[in-house]
Amino acid sequence: MIQAPAVPVAALAPGRDLRLDLFRGLALWLIFLDHVPNNIVAWFTIRNYGFSDATEVFIFISGYTAAFVYGRAMVERGFIVAGARILKRAWQIYVAHVFLFAIYIAEIAYVASSFENPLYVEEMNALDFLKTPDVTIIQALLLKFKPANMDVLPLYIVLLMMFPLALWLLIRNASLALALSVALYVLTWEYGWNFASYPSGHWFFNPLAWQLLFVFGAWCALGGATRLAPALRSPITTWLAIVYLVFAFGVTLTWYFPRLGFLMPHWLGEWMYPIDKTNLDVLRFAHFLALAALTVRFIPRDWPALQSLWLRPAIRCGQHSLEIFCLGVFLAFAAHFVMVEFYGGPAMQVAMSMAGILIMVGTAVVISWYKGVEGRGSGTPKRPPDADLAGGEA
Amino acid sequence: MKTWTALGRAVATGAILLCGAVARGEAADMCAVPGYLLFGDSLLNRVNAAVTKEKELRIVALGGVSSTLPGPDGPSFAYPARLEAALTRRLPGVKVMVTMLTKTRQTAAEMAESIGKLLLDQRPSLVIWQTGTYDAVHGTDPEEFRSAVSDGVEKLHAGGADVVLVNMQYSPRTESIVALGAYADGIRWVSREREVPVFDRLAIMRHWYDAGQFDLYKATKDMKTAKNVHDCLGRALASTIIDAAHLEAQQEAAPQ
Numbered sequence: 141m142i143q144a145p146a147v148p149v150a151a152l153a154p155g156r157d158l159r160l161d162l163f164r165g166l167a168l169w170l171i172f173l174d175h176v177p178n179n180i181v182a183w184f185t186i187r188n189y190g191f192s193d194a195t196e197v198f199i200f201i202s203g204y205t206a207a208f209v210y211g212r213a214m215v216e217r218g219f220i221v222a223g224a225r226i227l228k229r230a231w232q233i234y235v236a237h238v239f240l241f242a243i244y245i246a247e248i249a250y251v252a253s254s255f256e257n258p259l260y261v262e263e264m265n266a267l268d269f270l271k272t273p274d275v276t277i278i279q280a281l282l283l284k285f286k287p288a289n290m291d292v293l294p295l296y297i298v299l300l301m302m303f304p305l306a307l308w309l310l311i312r313n314a315s316l317a318l319a320l321s322v323a324l325y326v327l328t329w330e331y332g333w334n335f336a337s338y339p340s341g342h343w344f345f346n347p348l349a350w351q352l353l354f355v356f357g358a359w360c361a362l363g364g365a366t367r368l369a370p371a372l373r374s375p376i377t378t379w380l381a382i383v384y385l386v387f388a389f390g391v392t393l394t395w396y397f398p399r400l401g402f403l404m405p406h407w408l409g410e411w412m413y414p415i416d417k418t419n420l421d422v423l424r425f426a427h428f429l430a431l432a433a434l435t436v437r438f439i440p441r442d443w444p445a446l447q448s449l450w451l452r453p454a455i456r457c458g459q460h461s462l463e464i465f466c467l468g469v470f471l472a473f474a475a476h477f478v479m480v481e482f483y484g485g486p487a488m489q490v491a492m493s494m495a496g497i498l499i500m501v502g503t504a505v506v507i508s509w510y511k512g513v514e515g516r517g518s519g520t521p522k523r524p525p526d527a528d529l530a531g532g533e534a
Numbered sequence: 535m536k537t538w539t540a541l542g543r544a545v546a547t548g549a550i551l552l553c554g555a556v557a558r559g560e561a562a563d564m565c566a567v568p569g570y571l572l573f574g575d576s577l578l579n580r581v582n583a584a585v586t587k588e589k590e591l592r593i594v595a596l597g598g599v600s601s602t603l604p605g606p607d608g609p610s611f612a613y614p615a616r617l618e619a620a621l622t623r624r625l626p627g628v629k630v631m632v633t634m635l636t637k638t639r640q641t642a643a644e645m646a647e648s649i650g651k652l653l654l655d656q657r658p659s660l661v662i663w664q665t666g667t668y669d670a671v672h673g674t675d676p677e678e679f680r681s682a683v684s685d686g687v688e689k690l691h692a693g694g695a696d697v698v699l700v701n702m703q704y705s706p707r708t709e710s711i712v713a714l715g716a717y718a719d720g721i722r723w724v725s726r727e728r729e730v731p732v733f734d735r736l737a738i739m740r741h742w743y744d745a746g747q748f749d750l751y752k753a754t755k756d757m758k759t760a761k762n763v764h765d766c767l768g769r770a771l772a773s774t775i776i777d778a779a780h781l782e783a784q785q786e787a788a789p790q
Contacts, residue, residue, distance in 0.1 A: 255707050
């Protein structure tokens with residue numbers, strides 16, 4: 141007994157939207173730049189000019205492409221097959237996370253063995269986890285122990301694990317699914333729900349709050365974007381977005397220049413602060429929406445530059461997001477290592493940032509080439525649609 | 535923390551690179567800190583009264599291990615002691631006493647609990663509260679950390695003491711191990727909420743590293759750099775207090 145899905149298959153397949161690849165690729169670069177410690181180039185990343193940062197872009201686009209790729213599979217092949225594919229993807233990401241953790245431990249163990257400085261007796265406590273590998277490794281496998289900058293993939297894993305159900309509902313009743321997602325977000329704020337971390341505290345990216353952005357991305361992919369289109373074309377939306385972005389920029393300026401603090405009314409600070417990244421503060425979400433609204437308004441889907449050679453590097457990276465994301469985390473470790481061992485001045489920071497992005501682009505090009513060759517030569521007539529569709533991989 | 539200072543650092547580093555070419559050859563002050571990092575925009579009224587009326591300034595430095603140095607005479611070279619020396623030099627005729635209360639492995643919440651006793655025992659005009667490192671290492675929930683600091687500051691104010699918050703050290707080697715950002719932001723939020731100055735040790739030490747004043751990467755058992763860093767921190771902290779309490783003070787000569 142097959143139920144007629146609310147979303148016709150045709151609505152899911154208007155071809156590849158290169159804007160998704162482009163912005164996901166850019167987000168991957170920015171995440172890398174932000175993860176290189178003490179990096180002067182990180183001055184260019186969007187988090188310095190407003191409330192939201194590249195994480196929002198990454199999670200939104202991942203939700204969008206996941207719905208695009210697996211939504212089609214769910215409509216054509218049913219819940220079980222699509223659900224299995226989504227869980228397989230979550231498993232791949234888990235394996236990637238554990239692999240990165242192994243590299244991380246190797247770097248930290250090396251740094252710890254050569255580190256002695258009377259200034260940093262207290263900071264050395266941070267290396268205590270190396271003394272209890274039994275506990276540390278098990279907690280890491282349970283995704284409870286997450287070293288600095290390794291919070292995004294665990295979030296992604298949890299989001300994908302809940303995604304089969306979310307997608308099932310999104311296809312049948314998109315508005316209801318989005319409403320439930322908002323309700324979960326509100327309840328999370330109201331009752332302070334989050335997952336526990338080891339040795340203490342909670343997940344830095346609370347999946348129960350960040351699911352809103354992921355589900356919203358999926359909702360847009362499954363027809364929501366079409367529904368929003370009239371509102372996005374309205375000049376009122378455009379001006380609201382511009383005003384909000386300028387306001388956010390002004391507020392961030394007062395963070396960098398404490399002397400400008402007097403421009404910030406006390407009541408406004410009381411109301412606004414703290415801007416909570418863990419639970420995806422409404423101000424951050426709104427900042428992302430404003431950025432997205434302007435992007436969609438001024439960069440059309442058939443923008444000629446999307447075909448140009450100049451944007452190809454970022455688009456290629458966005459098309460292989462999991463590989464390039466993991467590579468970025470590894471490169472950030474490697475850059476830190478080189479800076480610790482040799483020299484970490486501004487020139488080196490610039491060199492490391494450039495080299496890192498070049499390696500990411502080179503790798504993405506090689507992966508594209510390899511997948512092309514494999515697709516042609518292996519004789520398999522049709523690959524499962526979890527790669528290279530629409531906005532790249534889910 | 536990078537969120538707060540990346541822009542400032544970029545500007546400062548650019549300025550340093552430019553000025554460095556011009557000013558090379560002049561004896562540089564190894565403790566030099568750009569003014570925007572020492573700015574205390576909140577009045578320390580209690581400190582002002584203690585200095586101008588009572589001519590006696592009692593300070594308590596409450597903090598973790600990063601507020602002291604190892605070894606039997608380590609504390610005498612640590613920044614609280616250097617602060618006492620700097621303030622004594624710059625405020626002639628005022629009796630300055632800094633008491634150190636440093637504890638190992640204490641979260642902000644645990645430190646906040648000791649505040650009642652501290653106020654009774656010491657009756658300080660000013661409490662310099664350094665916190666955040668152990669919380670970051672331990673992985674305290676950033677929101678719990680922020681509210682613990684906020685409650686602690688409220689207690690100190692209620693007990694009649696002014697407060698200067700001191701954040702974490704800049705430690706390049708552990709930078710990819712300990713995520714300090716959320717805790718530095720938490721201290722910044724409390725500073726806004728309670729209107730107390732922050733001594734931004736993280737940004738200052740990062741500036742010293744970027745400008746080549748101190749090599750903080752170096753693995754060494756030698757105390758020389760550590761002593762110099764703490765002496766400079768004491769001097770910079772003295773400048774912040776003098777600025778935030780609107781005191782008239784002597785200029786400080788650059789250290790030799």
